Amino acid sequence: MSAGSPSRASGWRAWLLTDTPASRRQAALGLAYRRWRRFAGNPLSLFGLAILLLLVAFAAFGPLVAPHDPLRQVLSDRLLPPGSASHWLGTDQLGRDILSRLIYGARITLSIAMLVVIVVVPLGLAIGTVAGFFGGWVDIVLMRITDVALAFPKIVLALAFAAALGPGVINAVVAISITAWPAYARLARAETLRLVEADFIHVARLQGASRMRIVLRYIVPLCASSVIVRATLDMAGVILTVAGLGFLGLGAQPPSPEWGYMVASGRNVLLNAWWVATIPGCAILAVSLAFNLLGDGLRDVFDPRHGD
Template sequence: MSGDAIHGRGPLPRWRAWLESARPASRRQAAAGRAWAAWQAFARQPAALAGLAIVAALLGVALLAPWIAPYSPIDGDLGTTRLLPPSAAHWLGTDDQGRDILSRLLHGSRITLQVVLLVALLAAPIGLLVGTVAGWAGGWVDTLLMRVTDLFLAFPRLVLALAFVAALGPGITNAVLAIAITSWPPYARIARAETLTLRGADFLAAVRLAGASPARLVLRHVMPLCLPSVIVRVTLDMAGIILTAAGLGFLGLGAQPPMPEWGAMVANGRQYVLDQWWVAAAPGAAICLVSLGFNLLGDGLRDALDPKQAGPGGGR
């Protein structure tokens, strides 16, 4: 008898009973049940839902920016709209070039989202592969890969990213490459730790006895099991990626003018921060809000995907 029936709420809907079945009939049903349990644990956290809403709003704004921005993010009017305070015509005011700050923020969200996604797609697979290979192979391979990882971890991310951008040259593409190169070591550490706990598992021994090659073991069996922990760490690192990208833009090494990158907008407004505070305050608040959203989302995913971190009632 189900819990709903015991409490007098009647039988579960067919789709929910299928998801919450204690004896799944197929691999697809088992995977869907695990995803449903994770979503239930995630949805019980108001802060995590707030983070999801912020990230979803960022995604929506980035997709719809050309249609919802009231003005051009590039063109301005130095004669009549320069450094105007927030008003009904310009909700967040204008900058020193007469450009609408709200429009630039909306279009700048596309650059921020682009940087975050590209860095995640570049850095996470590298770290996952390095960590799983090091943990599974052991010996000199593990020592070599982990010493390279330690070498990258020995330097602060922003300092190392500055060095790579200085070598590659300023620009958004080079900034993405520099941030990705400096972001993979923590993922490698996490993947290696997860792999070391799995090396002696009976099911992996059975797969090995069945004739699976080491490459197949790592790619098909070990890496998928390490993926949830890496996804959580990537989500938590999104805030750091955004701040690093904004720092490079602030220093003039990221997106170049007239692109509406948030860090460059803060740098442009620092000379007016005492009198025309809105020029720097608006992009600074956007960076803070989006970073907070990714942190809240990452905390929620950690509690939902890691049963050791989940609170009471976090599992099924």
């Protein structure tokens, strides 16, 4: 059995890496395997992926792994330093366990970031591909709207919309989404202009494919990889914007354990109890760095200049 396992593994590897796949399924699996090998060859990208998987695990299983209730106040345990048996990362001004609040806060941070991506990626992809494919007055109108949106600093515009809409998680998602979609529209338009003159697009036209079918069947899937890589790289900025809104009281509201709010609540005791603000700040730094590392790895994987 042990002698056959390496042979079986090499057989699967040869089947995946063959230059003459016998089916679409084999070709798709082979492409995915090649991309995974390229991604796994970058230790920093794997490190970023590991951090994000840990974040997802905390978000999914927070109630099972958190040692305490994140909202429970024990005033007799207020401002305990890290390292105690019952509070590994210490407590805040109200005696709440910081580790438990970090674990539950991962759910809020990940939810906001995912909601932003769900909104801005399809919106930017739709606007960019339509503008690039149809051209003419459609392109002019959509890109001028995009230029106007890009003219404002994203963080300032997000703060303005968040202040106008009022505090809350949903309003924070809307405010960030309004400021984030133009970059994806620009990228999708550039990719569409590159693809629209390709030979296979001309062949599809000659075969009678409608404009909408060409856009949905060919243009959008080929633009999606670049947009997804951009979204992964932008997630660090989204996390920082979410934390900034929370720090200013425009994001998730207390007593919710949002990381930006945790930093804000600890700034008044920073000199006496550094861990209250520093530990959630380090969590924000780690997650932002993880998204950047993952985005760099995905960019290398989907870079068309690299062969598969």
